[in-house]
Amino acid sequence: MLNEPFIIAGTKIEKNSDVLINIDLPKLYNTPTELPIRVIRGKKNGPVVFISAAIHGDELNGIEIIRRLGKLEILQKLRGTLILVPIVNVYGIMTLSRYLPDRRDLNRSFPGSAKGSLTSRVAKIFFDEIVSKCTLGIDLHTASIHKSNLPQVRTNIENEYTFKLAKAFEAPVILHSELRDGSLRAVAQDNGVPILLYEAGEALRFDETSIRIGVRGLINVLRENEMLPKIKVKKGLRTPIITRTSQWVRAGESGVLRTIKSLGSTVVKDEIIAYIDNPLEDGSFEIIAPFDGVIIGKSEIPLVQEGDAVFHIAKLRDIESAEEKIEYYNEEILEQSEFLELHEEDTIE
Numbered sequence: 001m002l003n004e005p006f007i008i009a010g011t012k013i014e015k016n017s018d019v020l021i022n023i024d025l026p027k028l029y030n031t032p033t034e035l036p037i038r039v040i041r042g043k044k045n046g047p048v049v050f051i052s053a054a055i056h057g058d059e060l061n062g063i064e065i066i067r068r069l070g071k072l073e074i075l076q077k078l079r080g081t082l083i084l085v086p087i088v089n090v091y092g093i094m095t096l097s098r099y100l101p102d103r104r105d106l107n108r109s110f111p112g113s114a115k116g117s118l119t120s121r122v123a124k125i126f127f128d129e130i131v132s133k134c135t136l137g138i139d140l141h142t143a144s145i146h147k148s149n150l151p152q153v154r155t156n157i158e159n160e161y162t163f164k165l166a167k168a169f170e171a172p173v174i175l176h177s178e179l180r181d182g183s184l185r186a187v188a189q190d191n192g193v194p195i196l197l198y199e200a201g202e203a204l205r206f207d208e209t210s211i212r213i214g215v216r217g218l219i220n221v222l223r224e225n226e227m228l229p230k231i232k233v234k235k236g237l238r239t240p241i242i243t244r245t246s247q248w249v250r251a252g253e254s255g256v257l258r259t260i261k262s263l264g265s266t267v268v269k270d271e272i273i274a275y276i277d278n279p280l281e282d283g284s285f286e287i288i289a290p291f292d293g294v295i296i297g298k299s300e301i302p303l304v305q306e307g308d309a310v311f312h313i314a315k316l317r318d319i320e321s322a323e324e325k326i327e328y329y330n331e332e333i334l335e336q337s338e339f340l341e342l343h344e345e346d347t348i349e
Contacts, residue, residue, distance in 0.1 A: 016043045038084040046080025053140040057092015058203040062140025065214040080227045110187040137195045150296040151200035151213045162194045168224035169217035176244040248309040253285040257302045
């Protein structure tokens with residue numbers, strides 16, 4: 001996309017500029033509210049990409065991922081335009097809530113309406129002013145409250161372009177994800193803007209490993225998208241686990257959860273992955289893996305009610321291969337020098 005002139009909220013973004021913009025949002029009890037964004041535009045035309053976080057106000061990892069990304073000197077070599085939106089749901093952040101004050105989910109309210117609810121109006125402003133002007137979006141999430149997610153990229157793996165970028169991200173898992181009505185990803189795709197979704201960590205918590213994988217993954221995607229110089233000499237691409245199917249395993253009884261398998265563990269069909277104990281009796285209820293897979297999400301609360309979602313398992317065909325691939329999920333491979341290093345001879349083709 002040729003991005004000249006490029007205007008957001010009435011502000012013209014010149015080439016080779018780095019601009020902070022506050023976009024007016026609906027007032028909260030007559031208190032002015034703004035959506036802060038940063039727009040970095042390179043010297044040369046190229047793709048226009050937004051990176052957003054905290055669409056849910058209790059999902060904090062993405063805020064830190066964007067903060068660290070924004071400090072990297074490599075962005076001075078950017079081709080095209082990068083829009084950083086660290087906090088989309090500014091209302092939810094104020095109260096550490098997933099939702100907006102009208103108790104609606106912003107990620108089920110797109111494309112929004114200028115005459116709708118507060119959430120719908122915020123969705124329309126974000127979509128019209130930012131999303132609709134981009135050629136790609138990367139949306140950063142965590143698990144919902146009291147759950148944690150293994151770092152994973154969710155996208156349509158049938159789309160050759162987004163699948164290529166998802167692999168370049170180098171998260172441990174790529175999960176094929178169907179679209180949900182009203183979600184940012186669904187509406188953006190309908191408008192020709194593909195979206196990658198990065199899910200990692202737990203709500204209301206910073207997880208260092210998830211953050212580091214996220215920063216490195218964003219740099220990898222921008223390189224693959226020909227917006228940053230590619231490293232000529234690079235270690236072999238880490239091949240993620242790719243899966244089309246996943247399922248939440250639910251508690252069959254109420255009680256105290258005693259887990260056997262942790263986040264990132266591989267499991268085989270009919271294997272015991274946890275017990276639910278009665279705090280006053282000796283009896284235990286087994287939680288069984290429904291198929292071969294890897295645990296990509298789990299509850300972090302030891303007290304469960306019958307029917308609670310406890311383990312999110314991605315279905316696999318080759319357990320041995322998956323175990324080898326998951327080995328790189330550790331701190332040692334996340335040294336910043338690995339993805340920040342950039343030599344003068346590195347160029348964009």
